[in-house]
Amino acid sequence: MKTIFRNLAEKGKHLKRSLADLCLPCRCLNCNEEIAYSRVLFCHKCFEKIEFIEEPICNCCGSVFSVGKSHICGECLQQKWYFTRARSLVIYNEIVARAILSFKFGGKKEALKTFRTFKELSGMPEDIAHADFIVPVPLHEKRLRKRGFNQASLLALSFFPKEKDKIKNTMLFRKRKTIPQTGLDGSSRRKNIKNAFWVKDPEKIKGKNIILIDDVFTTGTTVNECARVLVKSGAKRVDVLTLARAER
Numbered sequence: 170m171k172t173i174f175r176n177l178a179e180k181g182k183h184l185k186r187s188l189a190d191l192c193l194p195c196r197c198l199n200c201n202e203e204i205a206y207s208r209v210l211f212c213h214k215c216f217e218k219i220e221f222i223e224e225p226i227c228n229c230c231g232s233v234f235s236v237g238k239s240h241i242c243g244e245c246l247q248q249k250w251y252f253t254r255a256r257s258l259v260i261y262n263e264i265v266a267r268a269i270l271s272f273k274f275g276g277k278k279e280a281l282k283t284f285r286t287f288k289e290l291s292g293m294p295e296d297i298a299h300a301d302f303i304v305p306v307p308l309h310e311k312r313l314r315k316r317g318f319n320q321a322s323l324l325a326l327s328f329f330p331k332e333k334d335k336i337k338n339t340m341l342f343r344k345r346k347t348i349p350q351t352g353l354d355g356s357s358r359r360k361n362i363k364n365a366f367w368v369k370d371p372e373k374i375k376g377k378n379i380i381l382i383d384d385v386f387t388t389g390t391t392v393n394e395c396a397r398v399l400v401k402s403g404a405k406r407v408d409v410l411t412l413a414r415a416e417r
């Protein structure tokens with residue numbers, strides 16, 4: 170029996186995935202209720218509460234407005250961002266937060282197909298530049314070893330399955346361990362993350378358009394610091410795409 174499973178698994182990733190789906194009941198990523206097989210692992214009740222981001226938004230940082238037309242928000246008029254545009258797929262509400270937690274810390278990688286579907290449902294934000302490279306926000310080596318995967322890297326793969334060659338995990342590195350940004354205020358976040366990243370081979374990114382990938386855009390401090398280092402190293406333009414966005 171074991172050999173059958175091994176052979177089936179070796180026949181390809183797709184098959185391996187369908188097998189796993191058949192063997193395990195699907196459960197809602199938020200309330201854990203058993204659900205029928207679906208590309209979105211949420212029950213109807215929880216899925217209804219997912220808020221896909223639509224215009225009007227800030228043309229620059231992507232923050233969501235309740236009414237009116239898209240324009241540049243007050244913060245972006247004052248603040249210098251090193252990225253050109255930041256876009257996210259859904260609002261970081263309680264439901265999405267729980268799904269991200271179970272993926273990131275509970276190792277529920279089956280959540281990735283749900284996140285991929287979010288990207289398909291929301292489409293690619295049109296105003297993000299065509300990318301030469303897709304760069305996940307890196308984890309420090311120690312944290313990567315402890316967790317076993319970089320969530321941003323897996324998100325990049327699930328968002329851009331046809332552009333695997335463009336996804337670069339060894340372009341941007343985190344050189345020092347930072348404490349998690351959650352719970353820190355704006356200036357502590359900036360201090361905590363300052364000079365935490367470095368580019369391995371600046372020659373390779375000269376004049377290139379880069380899309381930076383992360384799970385959540387909260388204050389933008391982390392992606393901005395990544396963008397700063399990339400732009401300083403010669404990148405032409407950096408845009409940011411995150412799964413979710415925390416509302417201010």
Ligand SMILES: [Zn+2]
Nearest residue numbers: 197200212215
């Ligand atoms: Zn549910």
Ligand SMILES: [Zn+2]
Nearest residue numbers: 227230242245
């Ligand atoms: Zn803005």
